[in-house]
Amino acid sequence: MKAKREYRNRKEVEVAVLDALVDRGEEGMTVFELRSHVEADIDELETALGELKEDHLIDATTNDQRTLITPDERVVPDPDEDPEEPSFVDRIIEKLPL
Numbered sequence: 001m002k003a004k005r006e007y008r009n010r011k012e013v014e015v016a017v018l019d020a021l022v023d024r025g026e027e028g029m030t031v032f033e034l035r036s037h038v039e040a041d042i043d044e045l046e047t048a049l050g051e052l053k054e055d056h057l058i059d060a061t062t063n064d065q066r067t068l069i070t071p072d073e074r075v076v077p078d079p080d081e082d083p084e085e086p087s088f089v090d091r092i093i094e095k096l097p098l
Contacts, residue, residue: 003075005055008050008058008094013048021058028061028068 002008003018010018020031020037030038035045049069057072057086 001076001079003071004077005090007075011048011051013038013044014052016040017045017048017052018057018071018075021069022076025076026070030066030068030071034069 001019001022003015003022007018008015016038017034020034024033031045031049034049035042038045038048039070040048049058058069059074060067061071062068067080
């Protein structure tokens with residue numbers, strides 16, 4: 001599952017983090033798990049996590065000496081809602097490096 005469309009116009013690493021977290025659901029992921037799902041070096045991942053946290057799109061909680069990162073509810077698409085197919089123009093915009 002992918003993050004909602006309105007959150008996909010971010011940097012590539014940030015979108016990859018959101019997608020990985022949304023796919024995992026409420027379980028959350030550690031930084032090490034995210035690193036295995038997102039093709040980015042640790043500095044890029046750290047920057048992306050900082051930006052997402054600053055924008056309140058992710059939450060971090062500590063359980064049993066592990067920090068779990070979860071997506072904010074508004075990022076997760078409603079499973080009952082049919083995903084809207086992106087238009088031709090939307091697909092072109094996604095490909096352009098803006």
